Amino acid sequence: MYTERIEMVEVSPRDGLQNEKREVATADKVALIERAIAAGARRIEVTSFVNPRAVPQMADADAVCASLPEREDVTYIGLVMNRRGADRAIATGRIDQLGAVCVATDRFAMANQGQTSDQSVEVASDIIALARDNGLTGQATIAASFGCPFEGEVAEDRVVAMARRLAEAEPVEIALADTIGVGNPAQVARLIAKVREAIGAIPVRVHFHNTRGTGLANVWAAIGAGARSVDASIGGLGGCPFAPGAAGNVATEDVAYMLERAGIDTGLDLAALIETNRWLAGVMDKELPAMVGKAGGFPAPKKETPERTTA
Known part of the structure; x- marks a missing residue:
């Protein structure tokens, strides 16, 4: 029923920070990316190319990209909402993959990116084609897949x-996002099964928010239903400026702990993630939501006992 390995996609530099009121320096964003890489992350959503007036925290997208570590083994993802953002991401020369977004409801699509739901699918498809034409890969996320902050239930x-x-449009994957954290495990398993049947061999990625405490349960259900990539944010930070009530993402530390204890490899170093949680808490000047960041891993690392000496 379960897989031996899950690919983790680190989203803290973008989704983790985008809704935070405290301005985070470009150097700290780059340091967060470097720490994520050191902890084993090999796909990272580094920034979004959006209107800085709408999302001020992402105003330094070009500067972040200019300072990204040169790594052949890491895929840097840039989130884009339209052709203008895609062109900006491509122009940096540092983005490997364009992440397009479409939205399952009209009201949220208009609030999030000024277009209808159907239009958002068309734009996402065009972005995927544009990525391919420029030697990059493209993927798409369906936001509000499990419920909408404006229209409620989503069919x-x-x-x-x-x-x-x-x-x-042949994306490298399609992600289902629980943007406001209203999904439940039964719903998650059911929807992923239906989507997998509809899209054939294209992999399914999942993106859960822990707004109502169901995030980890939903991750587990998603993996059981065949999802093979999971978005997560170090510290559990996250939220959407255009989705009322959206709270933090599932925390990378929490997901990694759960999966590794269950025998599913994530490629991540839990101790390094916990250390990064503490560092990031200092940057944000607050305690972060991640539970494993507070409690630590298990079993706890053994402390070395000093050798006894005789006088």
């Missing part, structure tokens, strides 16, 4: 239809 058939249309 599963609607999400499946969107995924089927996106699949025609």
